[in-house]
């Protein structure tokens with residue numbers, strides 16, 4: 520059954536890995552060019568415009584001010600609020616200077632009709648893995664309590680469930696068991712979305728959807744024990760959230776973008 524009229528429409532973009540220089544490449548991909556191609560593709564989709572864009576970390580690759588400024592400059596003209604959280608490659612201080620004003624918000628929450636979105640930082644300075652720790656877990660508990668009665672989507676960078684890829688699962692969310700313990704005690708959580716893994720997945724754990732989203736640049740090979748790239752093109756994820764708590768979601772792969 521195709522549903523109509525979602526309560527909230529979102530676009531998730533993740534792992535843009537921009538650099539100070541517009542023509543910089545990472546793993547054979549000019550990340551700024553693929554990011555722009557993703558945004559152009561999104562604006563041609565019938566689901567556009569969305570109520571918000573969720574950027575789930577690794578916004579820049581080189582912790583550069585210029586990378587964040589380019590990210591903001593590309594998104595600002597779209598006229599859509601942008602919510603972001605840091606990934607392991609990010610600099611939260613620079614993000615708070617560049618991505619936390621006007622239509623841009625760093626972390627925090629978004630409430631829209633019957634839905635609330637909780638942006639949860641898993642950033643650990645100097646680490647590729649992610650973590651929450653007591654303070655962020657307490658913040659999550661408080662946010663979920665504050666949004667009691669709402670359907671909740673939690674957005675984070677690191678994956679809280681194994682992807683079945685040994686190297687990637689070594690840099691996952693360290694205190695995932697503590698995270699799920701909090702999620703399990705709040706009835707309203709409908710979904711958890713993440714970036715970091717550069718691949719699409721969609722499964723259910725205790726009635727909560729867990730969804731990962733491809734990068735806007737290069738993808739990782741699913742199921743690989745060691746680091747390996749996938750041939751899949753740049754991607755993004757559409758999310759349509761309904762009054763009854765249902766989540767419709769679809770990946771859009773953007774083909775035909777020159778790799779370099």
Ligand SMILES: [Fe+2]
Nearest residue numbers: 577606607715
């Ligand atoms: Fe990451």
